Amino acid sequence: MTTLTFEDFPPGRFGTFGPRHVTRDEILSFAAEFDPQPMHLDEEAAKLSLLKGLSASGWHLCSIMMRMMVDGFVGRTASLGSPGVNEVRWLAPLRPGDDLLLDVDVMEARVSRSRPETGIVMFRSMVRNAAGQALCEMVSPIIVGRRGDAGAGQGG
Amino acid sequence: MNFFEDIEVGQRRELGSFTFTAEAIKKFAAQFDPQRFHLDEEEGRKSLFGGLAASGWHVGSVCMKLLVADARRLAKEAAARGERLAVWGPSPGFRELRWIKPVLAGDTIRFASVVEQMRTSDSRPQWGIVQIRNTGINQRGELAFSVLGTGFVPRRAAGP
Numbered sequence: 232m233t234t235l236t237f238e239d240f241p242p243g244r245f246g247t248f249g250p251r252h253v254t255r256d257e258i259l260s261f262a263a264e265f266d267p268q269p270m271h272l273d274e275e276a277a278k279l280s281l282l283k284g285l286s287a288s289g290w291h292l293c294s295i296m297m298r299m300m301v302d303g304f305v306g307r308t309a310s311l312g313s314p315g316v317n318e319v320r321w322l323a324p325l326r327p328g329d330d331l332l333l334d335v336d337v338m339e340a341r342v343s344r345s346r347p348e349t350g351i352v353m354f355r356s357m358v359r360n361a362a363g364q365a366l367c368e369m370v371s372p373i374i375v376g377r378r379g380d381a382g383a384g385q386g387g
Numbered sequence: 388m389n390f391f392e393d394i395e396v397g398q399r400r401e402l403g404s405f406t407f408t409a410e411a412i413k414k415f416a417a418q419f420d421p422q423r424f425h426l427d428e429e430e431g432r433k434s435l436f437g438g439l440a441a442s443g444w445h446v447g448s449v450c451m452k453l454l455v456a457d458a459r460r461l462a463k464e465a466a467a468r469g470e471r472l473a474v475w476g477p478s479p480g481f482r483e484l485r486w487i488k489p490v491l492a493g494d495t496i497r498f499a500s501v502v503e504q505m506r507t508s509d510s511r512p513q514w515g516i517v518q519i520r521n522t523g524i525n526q527r528g529e530l531a532f533s534v535l536g537t538g539f540v541p542r543r544a545a546g547p
Binding site: 265270289293295301310374 | 415418419420421422424434435436440442443444447448449451452455476477478479480481482483484485486
């Protein structure tokens with residue numbers, strides 16, 4: 232399988248990934264370890280919460296989005312990691328049994344000034360459930376290696 | 388948890404620390420971020436990270452874990468004083484998440500939170516909106532992690 236490099240990420244729609252089924256058990260298990268708030272752990276307490284029913288931790292949803300990106304393309308990309316996330320917006324709760332699709336766009340791609348053998352690709356990822364409801368939007372860069380010896384000899 | 392009226396810009400909470408073992412790093416990565424530098428020591432050494440590195444989402448999730456534990460401590464203290472409990476609303480998101488230094492196997496990260504901004508909501512007068520900067524500092528005193536989270540905080544005047 233060919234490895235995706237910086238040149239494979241021109242601005243525009245990159246792809247749609249999934250579906251990823253999310254079970255009640257994994258929602259409870261993540262919440263118990265990382266986000267043990269009643270609305271993520273307890274059906275009755277969750278009904279009384281503003282989210283009106285059991286929902287996954289927002290950090291769980293972000294982590295699932297990461298996994299969908301790794302399975303979808305990052306796993307076969309010359310990825311060198313990411314410096315951070317510009318913005319995450321949690322728009323609607325992730326419910327047990329939801330099937331997720333992830334739409335990924337490239338917002339911007341530029342060659343790194345400090346490491347010209349790499350580029351910085353800015354992604355916008357939007358995850359939605361089977362009903363088409365948007366659950367979370369994420370804007371985040373990934374550092375990606377350039378093809379062959381692009382940028383070599385320019386320092387870095 | 389505090390009500391909006393109990394919070395001030397600049398207020399700081401120490402959230403406690405967490406040691407990222409190789410085992411925990413690999414377990415989280417296998418589930419959510421199976422990139423080679425999060426799964427294998429040798430691959431980590433060859434990467435920009437210079438060692439087996441925790442997924443950034445693992446670091447963020449641990450920060451959340453410590454935030455929830457701190458909120459529980461505050462709730463317990465409030466209950467002991469016989470005070471009414473403030474229940475925060477669901478967060479609409481965060482901005483400016485920075486993975487500044489890699490978190491490597493064996494690193495201990497000390498987390499803290501500082502209130503950066505607060506305002507009332509015109510459309511929802513029973514809620515205030517608070518921006519909180521959560522940071523993580525490693526055992527060498529280096530800032531490794533930072534994120535600006537948003538919270539909906541109930542106002543004291545809103546209830547009985």
